[in-house]
Each structure stands twice: as structure tokens, then as C-alpha cells.
Amino acid sequence: MTLTPVAAAPASTSSSESSAVLAHNYHPLPVTLVDGLGSWVTDVDGRRYLDLLSGYSALNFGHRHPALTAAAHAQIDRLTLTSRAFDHDLLVPFAEALAGLVGPLVAGPPMVLPMNTGAEAVETAIKAARKWGHEVKGVPDGQATIIVADGNFHGRTTTIVSFSTDPDARRGFGPYTPGFRIVPYGDALALASAIDETTVAVLIEPIQGEQGVVLPSESYLPAVRAACTAADVLLICDEIQSGLGRTGTTLASELWGVQPDLVTLGKALGGGVLPVSAVVGRSDVLGVLTAGTHGSTFGGNPLACAVGLAVVDLLSDGSLQASATALGAHWGARLDALVDEGLLASVRRAGLWAGLDVPRASSDPGSPTTARSTSGPVDGRDLCERLLALGVLAKDTHGSTIRLAPPLTITESDLDLATDRLEHALR
Structure with a gap:
């Protein structure tokens, strides 16, 4: 699988963090968004990203649902x-x-x-x-x-x-x-x-x-x-x-x-x-x-x-709930495969909501994680920055964990694309 990042590695400081007038009570990823539609958003430089955070579930129906x-x-x-x-x-x-x-x-x-x-x-x-x-x-x-x-x-x-x-x-x-x-x-x-x-x-x-x-x-x-x-x-x-x-x-x-x-x-x-x-x-x-x-x-x-x-x-008709169940089962099988391969330490999921734990590097030369320790993500923030460079938005929590919450309206093909990019970031 070959995936090309949407841009060079982003700068380490976001525009809000560098502002002298905006209180720094958040540590955002270094991207400034200007437009969104459905599961996709666009930044100030015209780069597009799949939004897998959905505003911490505030955007369950995607951006600008008609x-x-x-x-x-x-x-x-x-x-x-x-x-x-x-x-x-x-x-x-x-x-x-x-x-x-x-x-x-x-x-x-x-x-x-x-x-x-x-x-x-x-x-x-x-x-x-x-x-x-x-x-x-x-x-x-x-x-x-x-x-x-x-x-x-x-x-x-x-x-x-x-x-x-x-x-x-x-x-x-x-x-x-x-x-x-x-x-x-x-x-x-x-x-x-x-x-x-x-x-x-x-x-x-x-x-x-x-x-x-x-x-x-x-x-x-x-x-x-x-x-x-x-x-x-x-x-x-x-x-x-x-x-x-x-x-x-x-x-x-x-x-x-x-x-x-x-x-x-x-x-x-x-x-x-x-x-x-x-x-x-x-x-x-x-x-x-x-x-x-x-x-x-x-x-x-x-x-x-x-x-x-x-x-x-x-x-009201339950169709979005049913879609979240079906898409979640499909997505869960792919995430579980990443755990089986050792790319993720563990996954917890309900519907279209998942918590992913990044493996900790091992000091054991025989450990399967050792080969990845110099190239794989070191923590949740690192994984989110790698995903950002690949055109996927996610957010870390509590160090080694990231949360993913795709819009309930996401298509299976976009969900698979995001998961392909996740796998690439982990490798």
C-alpha cells in the first residue's frame, strides 16, 4: 500500500497557539480550516482532510448537512x-x-x-x-x-x-x-x-x-x-x-x-x-x-x-443508527486486524466510535514492536500528526490513545480510505 501525504509535515505550532491575543487553553493540531462539507474539510492552503473527530460527536451528521x-x-x-x-x-x-x-x-x-x-x-x-x-x-x-x-x-x-x-x-x-x-x-x-x-x-x-x-x-x-x-x-x-x-x-x-x-x-x-x-x-x-x-x-x-x-x-426513522451499526462492524473488523498485526495495542469500539491505543516501544530485541520503535508513532499526539500529514483529522487523549468518531453519514469508501491512511501512519 502506497499513500502520499497531502503536504509536507506541518509546522509544530498552530496559528491559535502563536497568537498573542487568544488564550492558549487548547493545544490544537497545526491546521487552520476554512471549509467543510460532509466528512471532508479544507484548510487555508486548499488541502482536504477526512474529519474523523466530528467535533467530539457534535458533527454526527457531518459538516453542513443540507x-x-x-x-x-x-x-x-x-x-x-x-x-x-x-x-x-x-x-x-x-x-x-x-x-x-x-x-x-x-x-x-x-x-x-x-x-x-x-x-x-x-x-x-x-x-x-x-x-x-x-x-x-x-x-x-x-x-x-x-x-x-x-x-x-x-x-x-x-x-x-x-x-x-x-x-x-x-x-x-x-x-x-x-x-x-x-x-x-x-x-x-x-x-x-x-x-x-x-x-x-x-x-x-x-x-x-x-x-x-x-x-x-x-x-x-x-x-x-x-x-x-x-x-x-x-x-x-x-x-x-x-x-x-x-x-x-x-x-x-x-x-x-x-x-x-x-x-x-x-x-x-x-x-x-x-x-x-x-x-x-x-x-x-x-x-x-x-x-x-x-x-x-x-x-x-x-x-x-x-x-x-x-x-x-x-x-427518527433509525436509519442513521442502523448505518452506524453496520459501518461500525465493518470498521471494527479492520481495526481488530491492526491489533492482530501488532500495529495497535488495543481497540475499544461502539458503533462509529473507537478508542485506539498506540503500542509502547519495547526494549526486548526479540519483540515484534522493536522493529517499529524507530519509525512507528511514539504516542497519540505523534499518530495524530502523522494522520494529519496523510489528510485525516483525529485527536489524542491521555497520552497513548486517540479517539475516532467519523460522521454517521460517512461512506464506506471514505471510511476505508481513512483506515488505509491510519494503517500507513502506524507502519
Whole structure:
């Protein structure tokens, strides 16, 4: 297999990193994009790349999906913002459509609370759980606790980083918000043991995305659901990255037949057009939030609802979910072959979402990895830079791991092309 890089090795510093006026809170790959359509994007020099990051699942439907851009353009010409001081004609239709899509997958009659970003949705779920715990369950005000898992990623607000176990996300941002208990991810017994009379909720990612697409055992999520039900504790599933088709199902929790009490959605809900998020779940829980207790100026705005409605429509017949399942199986076989050959250390995958671990170079002269140690990628960042030179966009996480999340609309031929380039980069 011979593949020619799309350009010479890129410079080591991106335009945003070299800027004196833009805060350097990201370490982007050295590419500046100007255009995108479907699974492809173009940089300032006219080079084209296959986008296998999809904005961390915000671009599940690819760049500039015609149904989404048409909905946005039509709404921009009518009404973009009212604030929740007034109703608008798409607010209830959006809530009804989203409840129709996700409601059957959660416990109890559904209610929808629209917000903007994923972190806002998580904060909303935390507030609702605490208020429900106080007013309904009877936990004294100020004593509610929520159980979370180590390795979690739920956002970067001061409350959320208070229960992060990532030193980079947490260090230096104290004092930290109390009320959270951290247990090992995947250990249902430890989680159940952490529940006491103050526990109001368990907040968990069905699949840990930021950690490297880490999947739990088959028994884990059902055991967590059972522990929550037995103790009258809310199960909150963060599906901001995993939801809305990414795993081949509308929600990742469906993979284990689990119905959460609340689910947080974001990223793909805005179709890659603008930030849209929501909490969907039991009406008796979200119903504790009354006028003045929670809000957002832009939450549920007309433009967001127009795009959100179009997103729900794309997912309503299940064809994209089915495509993600079929393409994922095809892709998974190819990725597994790279593991069998020793080019990858391991692969974790659900639908069109994969975490790839780069092999560590061995000091054993007889090791099959030794021959590659001077030419193969040394870590996730190195692999992403090699892929960039070959016209593929991906992003590393936690050192030796990269995450891949192709658009659900990618063709099999483009997916194969990207995988060919991945194999070339690994060799």
C-alpha cells in the first residue's frame, strides 16, 4: 500500500497557539480550516482532510448537512431569539419531538428542559437531582450527595471539575464544590456500597469518551440501574458524546437495556450548527424546577429549536443508527486486524466510535514492536500528526490513545480510505 501525504509535515505550532491575543487553553493540531462539507474539510492552503473527530460527536451528521443548514437559514430569516420571557412557536414542538425520540428510552413520563452546552445540561441535572432529593426524597437541604466515577468527563465548570480525577482539569481551580463521591468506573459493587441516606443520584457516562472510549462490562450498567432503583436514587446518564446515534443506538444506554431517570444531551443535538443541549427524563424530577429556580437566556431559543427539530427528524426513522451499526462492524473488523498485526495495542469500539491505543516501544530485541520503535508513532499526539500529514483529522487523549468518531453519514469508501491512511501512519 502506497499513500502520499497531502503536504509536507506541518509546522509544530498552530496559528491559535502563536497568537498573542487568544488564550492558549487548547493545544490544537497545526491546521487552520476554512471549509467543510460532509466528512471532508479544507484548510487555508486548499488541502482536504477526512474529519474523523466530528467535533467530539457534535458533527454526527457531518459538516453542513443540507437539512440542518436549510432549517437554520429558514429560521434566521424569521426569528432567532426571544429569551424565555416569551414563548415562541417552535419551543413546544421541539420539546415534544425530542420527548418522542428519547422519552421511550428513559424511566417514567418524559419532560424536556432545553439548554445550550453540554456542561449546562449536566449542571441542570445536578441541580434538579439535588432539589428532588430535598423536596421529594427528604434529604436535608445542603446534605445531598451524588456518586460519580473516576475517569469521568462531564464538562469544565467549577462544580464539575470538583469531582474530576483529571489533574489538568482540576488542579488550581479550588475551592471545590462538595457533595460528590467518586468510585471506580466499572465497579458496580463499590458504587452500591457508596449509596447512603444522603445519596440523591448517580451521574455516569455509559461509555467514557474523554477517557478513550472505555466500555464497561455487560453487567455493569444493569447493576447500577438496579442499585439506584433499590435505594430510590436517580440514575443520570451523560450521553452528550455517546448519544444521538454515535453508538448505533439513539442512546448508548440502550446497548445494555437500561433506562436512566435523566439523560443529558448536547453536541450532536445542535447538528454542528450551534450549541444546543437538553435534559430529558422523568417529569416528576424535572418538575421540581419552577419559575425563577433555573433558567438560561438562550436555552430553547428559536434558532436552536429549528435545528434541534431537524436533528430529531434525521434520527427518527433509525436509519442513521442502523448505518452506524453496520459501518461500525465493518470498521471494527479492520481495526481488530491492526491489533492482530501488532500495529495497535488495543481497540475499544461502539458503533462509529473507537478508542485506539498506540503500542509502547519495547526494549526486548526479540519483540515484534522493536522493529517499529524507530519509525512507528511514539504516542497519540505523534499518530495524530502523522494522520494529519496523510489528510485525516483525529485527536489524542491521555497520552497513548486517540479517539475516532467519523460522521454517521460517512461512506464506506471514505471510511476505508481513512483506515488505509491510519494503517500507513502506524507502519
